[in-house]
Amino acid sequence: MTEYALILVSTVLVNNFVLVKFLGLCPFMGVSRKLETATGMALATTFVLTLSSIASYLVNEYLLAPLGLEYLRTITFILVIAVVVQFTEMVVHKTSPLLYQVLGIFLPLITTNCAVLGVALLNVQQRHGFLESAVYGFGAAVGFSMVLILFAAMRERINVADVPEPFRGAAIALITAGLMSLAFMGFSGLVT
Amino acid sequence: MISAILILSALAVAFGLLLGYASVRYKVESDPMVDKIDALLPQTQCGQCSFPGCRPYAEAIANGEADINQCPPGGETTIIALADLLGRDPKPLNPENGVEEDVRTVAVIDEQVCIGCTLCIQACPVDAILGAAKQMHTVIASECTGCDLCVPPCPVDCIDMVPVETGIEDWKWSFPDSTVNAGLSTLAPHARTVADGEREDDETPQRKAG
């Protein structure tokens, strides 16, 4: 039981995928302008990450490993992730057309989100079991969502504040992200 | 080698079938986005955006054929609202489409000159002109959106665009300019007081009685 709690704390705080591992920076910067879109993106990515983490584990464990096709791992994982993202896109388009329009290109770009592929590959590298893979994927998603929502909230306030002209827009956002990253790296050593 | 290709192909086919099923199951019929965009437009139906009305412009925005900064009657507020809705950056109004007017205008027909030709009635996009052939025409001021479309067709040029007077009900507080005297700020800082004498700007017109 404690291993799963440890995995969660590790992926959410200590080894946060965005701020410590620096994966998934594209949606992090691109969708964080408004809080509502960031929340929508966070939910979509959580869905994709958890599902693809499980699916990748299953394909690796029961298809690639027994047949000795480990060298096809990367391309197969990408295929799995692409399918899951397509599926998610259809669901979002049906349930919330507004979110679909607002997320725009970033929804299919979850396919190229290195955090998703990263989770899948790290699961294999760290030789996780089925449940561990699932928790690992879910924890990574929670960490990503939390940071995305925090950053979006901060960006909303920064955008209406008195920012000096040279810093407006992406510049102040990246500086803020850097400071957040410094803060999150303070979590290292939380679990000994 | 062969088995690898076969396995991958099988996997791809399986996923393809899954996606095919999902695309049918989660089919989306119409695009409610257009309604949401149309709700933000000012409905002047003036055509300055280069589309024949507000609904076609909304459809063009939804299709990505038009940009969000083409509506002069909507002005900055509409651009910001559209940017907000679509998650884009607001940009300044495209000068090719026109300039934002400060004062709202309505059309007024000079009844001495009107010949009752009905050309303006046919031009008005909101049917705000009352009249019939060889009868006097008149503009229903409360329904006129100030779109200017009735002015060109009139053969005797009897239609004028007259600015609408603002009264106390429409009066708005000005945006506070922090470089100007903000002292005694709760006490109407923009107001000219008695000792200031004549007002140099005529932005506060006297309202007519009745």
Added chain:
Amino acid sequence: MRRLFQFRGGVHLREHKKDATLHPVVPAGLPKRLVLPLQQHIGKPAKPVVAVGDKVLKGQVVAEASDTVSSPVHASSSGVVTAIAAQPIPHASGLSAPCIVIETDGQETWRPRDEQVYDYHQLSRAQLREKIRQAGIVGMGGAGFPSHIKLDPDGKSVDTLILNGAECEPYITCDEMLLRERALEVIVGLRIMRYALNAQRCIIGVENNKHKAFLALLQQVRNTGADFIEVIQVPTVYPTGGEKQLIHVLTGKEVPSGGLPLDVGIVCHNVGTAYAVYRAIEFDEPLISRYVTIAGSVAHARNLEVLIGTPVIDLITECGGNPGTLSRVIMGGPMMGIALHSTDVPVIKTTNCILVNARVGDVPLPSRGDFALPCIRCGACAESCPVGLLPQQLYWYSRAKDFDKVQDYHLFDCIECGCCDYVCPSQIPLVHYFRYAKTEIWALEREKKQANIARRRHEFREFRLEREKREKQERHKRKRQALKKDSGTGGEADAKKAAIEAAMERVRAKREAAKPRNVDNLTEQQQRLVDEADARRARAAGRSNDKENRA
């Protein structure tokens, strides 16, 4: 002993109330002209029922209420109506609005009054409210909401009726003087209101800096033996006099956002309104005068009983102010008053104070610099807000013109008291930003409504044009079919000829059926003219017939 509550925030201000309370209140001098705006209340403006040139008596109705939420206007003195036109009115914009101008004749002749004092219990509650409505009584604490509506429990039960004598703003002392001098009348007015609302208990709240007023009230409550009335002193904090704040202090209840005090079983009226109700019910006198404080840079700061419609300049000169050195005249208090654009504006039903400020340095109003500095996010504004809002966030979003976000932070719950403005170390004009945001939002809502109407009209027009096109096509189709059917008997040319003949027949019938109009009861000359015209027509017809016969 009733337990009192504290509302969060608020500021302690220097009171400046001593000067105006040294002398008893006397009536102000009768002005030469009275300017009565048609709208001195919340709701629709009143409609004039007199014309220019009419003689009016004191207390006569000059404008009737035009709607349920509206209030009549009465002549404050006898005289002649000289104009019904736009005059400058006390409003932040400096704009004018329709007013009735009366030139006083100095006689102060009353209209016939029902002099007898009778037992108001004999009237039904609805009749009582109707009398109050006809007397033109509105909330005299500054809001101006028609009081007869606020005295209607509207099916809800009213547990507590509160009279607001807190008067928390500096300089203003009109309510205090009213309580000191006419406490008994206020209490009778309170009892009338209690009857109208069928309320249980009554509380009169006064700030603890008004000792004489408090004692006067206590005495009169004891004299009248009203054990259901409590007189309570509340701590002197600005803005205790705000309706929702006073309710919270006295009862601990919080009026929900967007709701009314009636929702929690409480109704709150100003002490001046209670006095006006007393005069209306017991003496049949409409609301035509009120206590007004004149303070600031005047030689004799004091309270006067002023006729509604008196120009402000008259009061300033009466109290020793110098019209030549005026730089800023405020109607209301230093926190929530409005700066006047002209001193010709009249005192209206909701005017409580005229604050005269010759130079900023003379009168120690909250002192300010010349310009605002950037916000340092100190949070002092949030600590002082009596409503519990976040003025800092409201500021940032008003400034960025993000009107959706600003409403998320409950902009419309802001009572514009000015506490946040007062404590801001950067001296940012916060209340100005909030007022700007509020009027912009209202303007946007109006535009949206207009746009919706325009859209519906446009859509109907498109539908109408489509329908017309369709109907035209239907008609063409039917005609073609009809022609085709006839063509079986003689070919198309015949059918066309038949159609043309039919049309000409119709025209002939119409011409013959057309009768000359206006031919009954003709004078001789008219009949002669008609006969001549007929003769001319006959000759012309004869000539054309000859032409035809020859051709």
